Amino acid sequence: TDYSNIMGIPVPKLTMPETVARIQGVLAERKRKLFHVVTLNPEIAMSCQQDAELRGIVDGADLLTADGIGIVLVSRMRRNPLPERVTGCDLLFELLEAGNRSGWSFYLLGADEATNRRAADLIRQRYPGVSVVGRQHGYFDPSEDERVAADIAAKRPDVLVVALGAPKAERWIHARKDRLQARVAVGVGGSLDIVAG
C-alpha cells in the first residue's frame, strides 16, 4: 500500500471500498486477533504531536482512515493526496451493509442509553442480516470497565463499534486489545447518534 504522511503519521491511500475490502478480508480469515481501525481526525493527529502515548496507539493501529476532509486537504497540500475521506460514520454504514450481506455480528458500545438502544433497534430493523449481539451505553463508571470488557468478550462480536468520542474510544480499545475477543474494533465518534437519528 502507498501512504500519505499526515503530520508524521502514515495514512494508507485507500478509498472507502478498499477500506471495507480490507476489513472483509480480516473477517474472512477467521482469526481472533483484534484488528484495530482508527479513523484519524485532525484533532487526534494534532494531539499525537505532543502525546506520545496516543501516538503509540495510532502507530499500533492495524488500519488508519482519513476521518474528514481536513486530513484529505493536508495530504493534497503535501502533493501526496489521499483518494477520499473515510469517516467513522460513513465506514459504520458501509460495514453494516457488508455485515448485512455476510451475517456479521456487531456489539455497540457508546452514546447515551436511549441513543444506544434506538441505534440497536434500528440496525436490527434495517439490516436483518446483522446480529447485534450486545450493547452498552457509554456513560458507565470506570469501575465498570472490567464488566463491560468481559461482556464484549463473552459475546465475541465480529465488529465492536466504539462511540465514546475520540480519542477516548481509541484508548479504551487499545488498553484491552488482547481481552475483548472482538475481531475488528473501530472508534466511530458520534456515529450512533446519527444511526439513531
Ligand code: UDP
Ligand atoms: N460519549 C460516550 N461516553 C462519554 C463521552 C462521549 O458515550 O464518556 C459519546 C457521545 O454520547 C457521542 C460520542 O461519544 O455519541 C462522541 O461524539 P463526538 O461527535 O463528540 O465525538 P468525536 O467525533 O469528536 O470523536
